[in-house]
Amino acid sequence: MNFKTRVKELLIAMELRKKWYRFRRSPLSIIGLVVSLSTIVLAVFAPWIAPYPSHAGFYTDFSNAMKPPSLQHLFGTDEFGRDVFSRTIFGFRYSLMMAAVILTLVVPVGVILGLIAGYYRERILGKSIMALADIFIAVPPLVLALSICSLTTPSAFHAMMAVSLMWWPWYTRLTYNITSSVKEEYFVYAAKVTGASSWHIMFKEIFPNALGAVLTKITLDVGWVILIGASLSFVGLGAQPPTPDLGTMVSDGAKFLPDYWWISMFPALAISYIILGFNLLGDGIKDAFEG
Amino acid sequence: MDENMLLQIKNLHVGYKTHMGISHVLNGVHLEVHKGERIGVIGESGSGKTTTMKSILRILPSNAIIKKGEILYNGKDVLKMSEKELLEIRRKKISMIFQDPTSALNPLFKVGQLMEDIIKYSYKLEGDEAKEMALKALKDAALPDPERVYDSYPFQLSGGMRQRVCIALALIGERELIIADEPTTNLDVTIKAQVLKLLGKMVRERNVGWIFVSQALGAVQENVDRVYVLYAGNIVEWGPAGKVFSNPLHPYTQKLFECVPKLTGKKFAKGIRGRIPNYFSPPSGCRFHPRCDFVMPVCKKELPKPVEVEHEHFVACYNYRR
Amino acid sequence: MGEYILEVRNLKKYFQTSYGTVKAVDDISFEVVKGTTMGLVGESGSGKSTTGHVVVGLFPPTAGKIIFKGKDISVPLEKRPKKIKRDIQMVFQDPASSLNPKKIIRDIVGLPLLVHRMVETREELEEKVSKLLELVELPPEDYMYRRPGDLGGGEKQAVSIARAIATNPSFVIFDEPTSALDVSIQAKIINAILDIQEKFKLSSLFITHDLSLMRNISSHVAIMYLGKIVEIAPTEVFFQKPMHPYTQMLLSSVPVLTKEEEELKPKGIESVGEIGSPIHPPKGCRFHPRCPYAIKGMCDKKEPMLKEIEPGHFVACHLYD
Known part of the structure; x- marks a missing residue:
């Protein structure tokens, strides 16, 4: 038993090594990994890293308002005298948390519906799930989110709900496509012939084959969810002040362009930084699972 | 140098770079094709058949490394040719027929369009002249109703017809060598049976050199003059087809022939023990030695030199040392 | 004659497509005697694989009956009793698609054992899977925890066979199990199949396009062309006297290595034409457009029925009326 477990561990390790090789073949993937990890580290340890953690909340120091970037305030200060650098770091925290909440809601629902729809593609069940998904996809995502947010009171919570509502069908689509092709593979036939349950076939045979694509999409989506969230905040429908949301920061700072460029520029660059990082990482994960 | 020699591969070593290191596939392949000669290359998957054939036209994937060797085409080394010379050869002299006729034909163009493009680039002919040439080629490939085929998209044709179209494409104009993988x-x-008969007939009529690469031993035997047996990147035996098939010498060739199921229902061999070697660290000496029943200590040390056992029938095996 | 393990009666399987109804299998009947192997031979489009898929239950038949051990099992797979599913297994054609690339070999081979609750603990599972892998000559300690991606085509097919015999079935359908393999590997796999058939007294349906291979493995043979069976005979009788013109054409097209084989090939017939469309099959005898002996006004009008020409040898051809 002991020997066998060791062999098993070795083989699992080999599989990971193969994936890691495929991943690191492209230097861009490594950049993506470094960038995404850095945002995660900044987000998690924001209170310890940010030089002025208290500036993330209600804080005013008008004597220091609108200061350009300096050694004390790397990214300068805003109209309330808050340190833009500290707020940007807390902005990472808020953005990543929003992405995590939305994706935890959306991914399981979307994936399970996609598996069911793909597996019962010929039946009414599968067709109706896909029809529903298509309806949601047909509505331009930002418009849907905007209308939902404008119907309710603008808040971070409502913004997240709105983004979730428009996001699940993409996971359903993705899993549906994979499921409908994988279910014609002979190994699925073999499982059916031997009498395995539909539940087993969907989750144990088909799902592992969709995992790579789902993980890739999740990584790529982190960036997009953050972007949409920021857009909602930018138009005032997302997080409300004084939450250090990157989108809100860009929109508030935009008023002072171009003279006080640092107030909006640095949060905007931070948004690009996150999106770029997770997109490159997503490409790397795709490489690791393919081929 | 032999006037009749069309293609001569000498001591070709080709490897591939991968994440596990370099895979040393071809380990000194040699091959000769005379003008108008029909050559069979036998080998199982992974033996390096396709790598050899792709080397001839220099269409290897980007991670391939040609370590040493020469590929002389009409006396000139293909491996040292400029892009321009290569293009000339690919367009006019050597053509290749692939395993999968479906992916070999671009599905977006009609057969006629595909053929005229080739004629345009190779022979600078356009319009009616090109069409005439294309129709003649289709007719020569025994395609029923060439006009209709000319106006069809590849997906409208059956697999057999598609392969005939590929043959027609490959034999357009004055080719000197056809490689059929x-x-x-x-x-x-x-x-x-129909397609092979056609290909054999066309090649013979036009006196074109033909390299027929296949695992279908029966088909090779029925169609070629000389045959090469490729195992793990080495030519282990070669000679006139009649001699090799009636009197296989190399232990691998013998085993391989025994493995072919016979129409007479005579029991066939249990297969060859082991598997094709790992090219990252291939066996020393004769690459077949770990699977060979007649292995001797010397087999593990050095690659055997070819021995001419009967007239023009060579084998690279220490069991035939004089 | 022993008793029949499988009887197929007037089986039809039609598929609706956007081009029309594909008559993949169109009214065929045959039996498999217990403990023997029936070779089902045909080219692509003949309906041989569809026949296998229908018998194993992947698609319900459009018409006709499948009788297994005296019981009618012509119902969809979900409605078949678990006991039947355990008793009929299948090995598929394409080794690359036959095994789930994300699972380790232990779980692939062990699946039927788990589904049919034939093992309780993980140790028991591993022990049984080891035995099965040994049967197909794969050393268990080397293969148990590997994934299909690391395996060659022959090894994958061996795993498929191990999975198919895991539940100790009495009937296995082999759908061109070696058509994607090299000859030296094919020889290994076929020998493994022959050993297992003998050891487990297995009855089987062996689907192939390769007459040479069929001769080595089956005791009876049925030749299919465009959804119909054109000839059935015991293998030995068949090779002495292939009767249907299509069978003769097929046999004459087989490339061979030796003189003795060459002598078995019928003379004076040569392969011409292509297989017709299963959506609009030719009227009368489906082979008549390619047949050198076709009788005008007969073969293109009337469909020939399978008739017993000599004991056990059935042919569907007007030449033998």
Whole structure:
């Protein structure tokens, strides 16, 4: 038993090594990994890293308002005298948390519906799930989110709900496509012939084959969810002040362009930084699972 | 130098770079094709058949490394040719027929369009002249109703017809060498017979050199003059087809022939023990030695030199040392 | 004659497509005697694989009956009793698609054992899977925890066979198990199949396009062309006297290595034409457009029925009326 477990561990390790090789073949993937990890580290340890953690909340120091970037305030200060650098770091925290909440809601629902729809593609069940998904996809995502947010009171919570509502069908689509092709593979036939349950076939045979694509999409989506969230905040429908949301920061700072460029520029660059990082990482994960 | 020599591969070593290191596939392949000669290359998957054939036209994937060797085409080394010279050869002299006729034909263009493009680039002919040439080629490939085929998209044709179109394309104009890499593997038994018969006939009529690469030993035997047996990147035996098939010498060739199921229903061999070697660290000496029943200590040390056992029938095996 | 393990009666399987109804299998009947192997031979489009899929239950038949051990099992797979599913297994054609690339070999081979609750603990599972892998000559300690991606085509097919015999079935359908393999590997797999058939007294349906291979493995043979069976005979009788013109054409097209084989090939017939469309099959005898002996006004009008020409040898051809 002991020997066998060791062999098993070795083989699992080999599989990971193969994936890691495929991943690191492209230097861009490594950049993506470094960038995404850095945002995660900044987000998690924001209170310890940010030089002025208290500036993330209600804080005013008008004597220091609108200061350009300096050694004390790397990214300068805003109209309330808050340190833009500290707020940007807390902005990472808020953005990543929003992405995590939305994706935890959306991914399981979307994936399970996609598996069911793909597996019962010929039946009414599968067709109706896909029809529903298509309806949601047909509505331009930002418009849907905007209308939902404008119907309710603008808040971070409502913004997240709105983004979730428009996001699940993409996971359903993705899993549906994979499921409908994988279910014609002979190994699925073999499982059916031997009498395995539909539940087993969907989750144990088909799902592992969709995992790579789902993980890739999740990584790529982190960036997009953050972007949409920021857009909602930018138009005032997302997080409300004084939450250090990157989108809100860009929109508030935009008023002072171009003279006080640092107030909006640095949060905007931070948004690009996150999106770029997770997109490159997503490409790397795709490489690791393919081929 | 032999006037009649069309293609001569000498001591070709080709490897591939991968994440596990370099895979040393071809380990000194040699091959000769005379003008108008029909050559069979036998080898199982992974033996390096396709790598050899792709080397001839220099269409290897980007991670391939040609370590040493020469490929002389009409006396000139293909490996040292400029892009321009290569293009000339690919366009006019050597053509290749692939295993899968479906992916070999661009599905977006009609057969006629595909053929005229080739004629345009190779022979600078356009319009009616090109069409005439294309129709003649289709007719020569025994395609029923060439006009209709000319106006069809590849997906409107059956697998057998598609492969005939590929043959027609390959034999347009004055080719000197046709390389057919498993040209009938994907076709049905009765269609296979038709296509091979056609290819054999056309090659003979036009006196074109032909390299027929296949695992279908019966088909090779029925169609070629000389045969080379490729195992793990080495030519282990070669000679006139009649001699090799009636009197296989190399232990691998012998085993391989025994493995072919016979129509007479005589029991066939248990297969060859082991598997094709790992090219990252291939066996020393004769690459077949770990699977060979007649292995001797010397087999593990050095690659055996070819021995001419009977007239023009060579084998690279220490069991035939004088 | 022993008793029949499988009887197929007037089986039809039609598929609706956007081009029309594909008559993949169109009214065929045959039996498999217990403990023997029936070779089902045909080219692509003949309906041989569809026949296998229908018998194993992947698609319900359009018409006709499948009788297994005297019981009618012509119902969809979900409605078949678990006991039947355990008793009929299948090995598929394409080794690359036959095994789930994300699972380790232990779980692939062990699946039927788990589904049919034939093992309780993980140790028991591993022990049984080891035995099965040994049967197909794969050393268990080397293969148990590997994934299909690391395996060659022959090894994958061996795993498929191990999975198919895991539940100790009495009937296995082999759908061209070696058509994607090299000859030296094919020889290994076929020998493994022959050993297992003998050891487990297995009855089987062996689907192939390769007459040479069929001769080595089956005791009876049925030749299919465009959804119909054109000839059935015991293998030995068949090779002495292939009767249907299509069978003769098929046999004459087989490339061979030796003189003795060459002598078995019928003379004076040569492969011409291509298989017709299963959506609009030719009227009368489906082979008549390619047949050198076709009788005008007969073969293109009237469909020939399977008739017993000599004991056990059935042919569907007007030449033998």
